[in-house]
Amino acid sequence: MSTRRSDEPIYWGLFGFGGMVIAFALPAILTLMILQGFGVDCFKLAAIAKTWWGAGALFVIVSASMWHGFHRIYHGLHDLCIHTTRVHHYVLYGLAVIFSLAALVIYASKFFGWCA
Amino acid sequence: MENNVKSYRKPYVRPVKANWWTDRGFYIAYMIREATAVLAVVVALELLVLSCMSQESIVAFLKNPLVILVNILSLASVMYHTITWFNLMPKAVRMFATKKPTDTKLIPAKLIISAEWIGAAVAFAVIVVACVCLV
Numbered sequence: 001m002s003t004r005r006s007d008e009p010i011y012w013g014l015f016g017f018g019g020m021v022i023a024f025a026l027p028a029i030l031t032l033m034i035l036q037g038f039g040v041d042c043f044k045l046a047a048i049a050k051t052w053w054g055a056g057a058l059f060v061i062v063s064a065s066m067w068h069g070f071h072r073i074y075h076g077l078h079d080l081c082i083h084t085t086r087v088h089h090y091v092l093y094g095l096a097v098i099f100s101l102a103a104l105v106i107y108a109s110k111f112f113g114w115c116a
Numbered sequence: 117m118e119n120n121v122k123s124y125r126k127p128y129v130r131p132v133k134a135n136w137w138t139d140r141g142f143y144i145a146y147m148i149r150e151a152t153a154v155l156a157v158v159v160a161l162e163l164l165v166l167s168c169m170s171q172e173s174i175v176a177f178l179k180n181p182l183v184i185l186v187n188i189l190s191l192a193s194v195m196y197h198t199i200t201w202f203n204l205m206p207k208a209v210r211m212f213a214t215k216k217p218t219d220t221k222l223i224p225a226k227l228i229i230s231a232e233w234i235g236a237a238v239a240f241a242v243i244v245v246a247c248v249c250l251v
Contacts (some may be wrong), residue, residue, distance in 0.1 A: 016208075023202065027194055033187050037187065041175075046167075061163065065159065070153075072150055076150040078131055
């Protein structure tokens with residue numbers, strides 16, 4: 001009998017955290033984005049991403065939403081009668097890892113001024 | 117559970133079609149709830165891409181009618197996520213009203229959900245103030 005512990009609690013924890021982050025942060029961000037689209041000058045993302053609190057918050061929001069979304073898509077495949085294998089697991093959680101690392105690099109470079 | 121004994125069981129597995137959820141409102145609502153994850157990933161990706169652009173390019177991108185449409189659909193999707201997420205929270209996490217191990221009195225679900233909505237309203241206000249006033 002295998003005694004290896006499951007790695008699922010890590011993903012479930014990130015899923016739960018991401019669900020909370022989406023519920024708290026994305027309604028306001030999307031509202032501001034839509035208002036900006038209609039000409040109200042309220043979404044100053046380029047300036048916010050250069051502050052320490054903005055870069056930190058945006059990194060958490062982007063990566064937590066990614067982990068939440070890919071976890072839910074991975075388990076949702078079962079409901080669409082797609083029986084998941086290790087390949088689905090590595091591809092979907094791999095995307096979450098890649099986007100999180102990309103967010104880390106982008107917001108770190110914004111904050112430290114490595115690029116414009 | 118692994119063992120090396122060959123199994124002669126032949127259990128009947130009822131066939132399930134991929135559209136099993138389309139004939140009942142409850143199942144459709146469940147599938148919509150799970151599908152909100154797709155637009156959440158889209159929004160996160162949009163935010164990440166926008167963060168690499170200059171303010172002029174961000175403003176021009178957000179003025180695109182197709183982008184406005186996707187953003188409105190995403191807002192509806194995120195609000196559905198928020199409502200369902202807050203409502204299932206008391207079911208997923210059992211919070212006890214006292215610390216005594218013999219007393220299993222739970223904090224009422226309505227109280228938890230109300231607290232979540234107050235928190236969400238505060239977070240909304242904080243983000244709007246941060247975006248409009250602080251930079």
